[in-house]
Amino acid sequence: MSDDAVQQKSNFKRSVPEGDSLERMVCVDCGFINYENPKIVVGSVVHDAGKILLCRRAINPRKGFWTLPAGFMEQHETAMAGAMREAWEEATAKIEIEALLAVYSIPRLSQVQLIYRAHLAAPEIAPGPESAEVGMFAFDEIPWKELAFPSVHWALGQDREVAGQTHFPPFVNPPGEFGDLKDPAGL
Amino acid sequence: MSDDAVQQKSNFKRSVPEGDSLERMVCVDCGFINYENPKIVVGSVVHDAGKILLCRRAINPRKGFWTLPAGFMEQHETAMAGAMREAWEEATAKIEIEALLAVYSIPRLSQVQLIYRAHLAAPEIAPGPESAEVGMFAFDEIPWKELAFPSVHWALGQDREVAGQTHFPPFVNPPGEFGDLKDPAGL
Numbered sequence: 001m002s003d004d005a006v007q008q009k010s011n012f013k014r015s016v017p018e019g020d021s022l023e024r025m026v027c028v029d030c031g032f033i034n035y036e037n038p039k040i041v042v043g044s045v046v047h048d049a050g051k052i053l054l055c056r057r058a059i060n061p062r063k064g065f066w067t068l069p070a071g072f073m074e075q076h077e078t079a080m081a082g083a084m085r086e087a088w089e090e091a092t093a094k095i096e097i098e099a100l101l102a103v104y105s106i107p108r109l110s111q112v113q114l115i116y117r118a119h120l121a122a123p124e125i126a127p128g129p130e131s132a133e134v135g136m137f138a139f140d141e142i143p144w145k146e147l148a149f150p151s152v153h154w155a156l157g158q159d160r161e162v163a164g165q166t167h168f169p170p171f172v173n174p175p176g177e178f179g180d181l182k183d184p185a186g187l
Numbered sequence: 188m189s190d191d192a193v194q195q196k197s198n199f200k201r202s203v204p205e206g207d208s209l210e211r212m213v214c215v216d217c218g219f220i221n222y223e224n225p226k227i228v229v230g231s232v233v234h235d236a237g238k239i240l241l242c243r244r245a246i247n248p249r250k251g252f253w254t255l256p257a258g259f260m261e262q263h264e265t266a267m268a269g270a271m272r273e274a275w276e277e278a279t280a281k282i283e284i285e286a287l288l289a290v291y292s293i294p295r296l297s298q299v300q301l302i303y304r305a306h307l308a309a310p311e312i313a314p315g316p317e318s319a320e321v322g323m324f325a326f327d328e329i330p331w332k333e334l335a336f337p338s339v340h341w342a343l344g345q346d347r348e349v350a351g352q353t354h355f356p357p358f359v360n361p362p363g364e365f366g367d368l369k370d371p372a373g374l
Contacts, residue, residue: 012219022261032199038260039224040299073225074209078292078360079299099356103287103301105265112227112266112301114290169286169354173265 038110042082043070045159046095048120051136052156055090057148058132065148068115068155069093071130083116091134092126095119101159102171104151106179115155117162150179225297229269230257232346233282235307238323239343242277244335245319252335255302255342256280258317270303278321279313282306288346289358291338293366302342304349337366 012025017033025034045068046053054066069090073082080097087093095118104113127134137143139160147153158171173179199212204220212221232255233240241253256277260269267284274280282305291300314321324330326347334340345358360366 034221036262037224037226038262038264040227073299075223075225075297076294077225078294079290080292080359081294100290103266103290105267107263107265107268110262112260112299114299167354167356169356172267 036110038112040073040079040082041070041111041113042073042079042116043068043086043113043155044083044095044097044116044118045101045155046087046091046093046118046120048123048136051138052142052159053087053091053093053120053125054135054137054142055127055131056133056135057130058127059130062148064132064146066143066146067148067152070113070115079114080116083114083118087118088128090128090131092124092128093134094121094124096121099166099168100170101162102151102155104154104173104179106151108178108180111179113151115151117159150177150181223297225299227260227266227269228257228298228300229260229266229303230255230273230300230342231270231282231284231303231305232288232342233274233278233280233305233307235310235323238325239329239346240274240278240280240307240312241322241324241329242314242318243320243322244317245314246317249335251319251333253330253333254335254339257300257302266301267303270301270305274305275315277315277318279311279315280321281308281311283308286353286355287357288349289338289342291341291360291366293338295365295367298366300338302338304346337364337368 011028012034013028014023015026016023017026025036053069055069056066057063069087071086073079083097084095087095097116097118099117101117102115125134142156154174162168198215199221200215201210202213203210204213240256242256243253244250256274258273260266270284271282274282284303284305286304288304289302312321329343341361349355
């Protein structure tokens, strides 16, 4: 059942709760307010021996395309712990974080992405349940036309710009870019 | 009615949805899954003529204490737009953002705080509905013992450390600090 279908069954309607200034999803039957807030994606560009870790997605959206190990931050963890957890879940990779590479905003999806630069703490990697395949890629081996999301493309390019540096302000979205997928995917 | 009371009436119970690995709040009646994710707070240390903007809170938590203009990011905005909106809502301040000062994680509250350094784009400030009072403070005039939250204390001190700089990596939580209020408030 899609989220929309569940919300229909739950009798949620958009209305402005007392003392609020924005419309929220309010259940007409019981008054439950389902506050929607932007979600945080945590991930990392993981280096080892001059190569970068990528994961081929086993699930939608963008099944079959390559991405960084990244995903939604969970309750009661720190951002860096979340990025480390995602590297473990998606690529069975133990990583050490070096710097915050980028803070992207994807307003269409109400997402903030915190992308770290990291390196492998141990050389072993293996696909987790959401990855069909994982691999280490030299920069000129990266499958640019098969990347899952624009922000993967941004992060890989920006990471290259600050190669060898540790003291830098994090990057943001490239000018005029908001993470929309183009069709055909001209990432 | 508290969140807990609403959720009780809504018949939410903690259970692990099919295909998931964590417990979520699931409505027993209709199956609606109320995913809980960390929330993003966006705010700023706003400078003008050697002084810093603070707001005295008119609402709980920590009513009567001083804070930075900051609040929950809303759907479909960018992080920087959110910080600018909060400065406007809490202090009627038009600001220009200079740099990302800090990324704090408060795991107890499942919050990530993105705190920017900014300056006033126009000198006028006035309290918004959530502020009892707003003011510009020189560093040695800051009411350190009346600050609302530990992260306000961190941000003001860290901002001072990089005074005059624009090219720096954002700060994180001070070592061993997770944003817990101490009692008495030894911020």
